[in-house]
Amino acid sequence: MITVNPQELAKAIELIKPAITKNCTIPICEEILVEFKTKGLMTLTATDLNNWGVTNCSYTGDPLEPFIITTKAAIVLKDMKGSAEILKYPDGSILITAGKEKLKLNSYDAPDFPKTPSPEFVSRFAMTATELKETIKDHLGYVSNDDLRPAMMCINIKR
Numbered sequence: 001m002i003t004v005n006p007q008e009l010a011k012a013i014e015l016i017k018p019a020i021t022k023n024c025t026i027p028i029c030e031e032i033l034v035e036f037k038t039k040g041l042m043t044l045t046a047t048d049l050n051n052w053g054v055t056n057c058s059y060t061g062d063p064l065e066p067f068i069i070t071t072k073a074a075i076v077l078k079d080m081k082g083s084a085e086i087l088k089y090p091d092g093s094i095l096i097t098a099g100k101e102k103l104k105l106n107s108y109d110a111p112d113f114p115k116t117p118s119p120e121f122v123s124r125f126a127m128t129a130t131e132l133k134e135t136i137k138d139h140l141g142y143v144s145n146d147d148l149r150p151a152m153m154c155i156n157i158k159r
Helices: 004-020 071-078 128-140
Strands: 002-003 031-038 041-047 052-058 069-070 084-088 094-098 099-104
Touching: 002 004, 004 041, 004 052, 069 128, 071 094, 071 099
Parallel strands: none
Antiparallel strands: 002 084, 031 041, 031 069, 041 052, 084 094, 094 099
């Protein structure tokens, strides 16, 4: 069993929800994978196989086996008061309890969730939000909104 702040978990779910398209034909891609890779930090992953969203949420307690929850859980979680306890049953279902409020969710098996692709190479650079904003603002006049030329709809930032 773990304990989480339900509002923080709801916010994390809402943050990665845009990675899921509305008309996804693969049911598991309408859900969110919850993993416990680091003690005290759960990783939430959402995908429609073209877009990937990953974020973290803190928890206390002993890590659970990975599970998959619906994005609709955020609607109930954000209204829960106090801290919430999450319990995973042997049948794979999830019970979230906060005070007198309870939410029971059916879940897919975590191994069925698509694997996150590894990038061919990793390249990183850092810049402040102000620098990024100014860079984009300075170059917006050169960007096209023509759907026939998608390469012209981007800004390539090199440092």
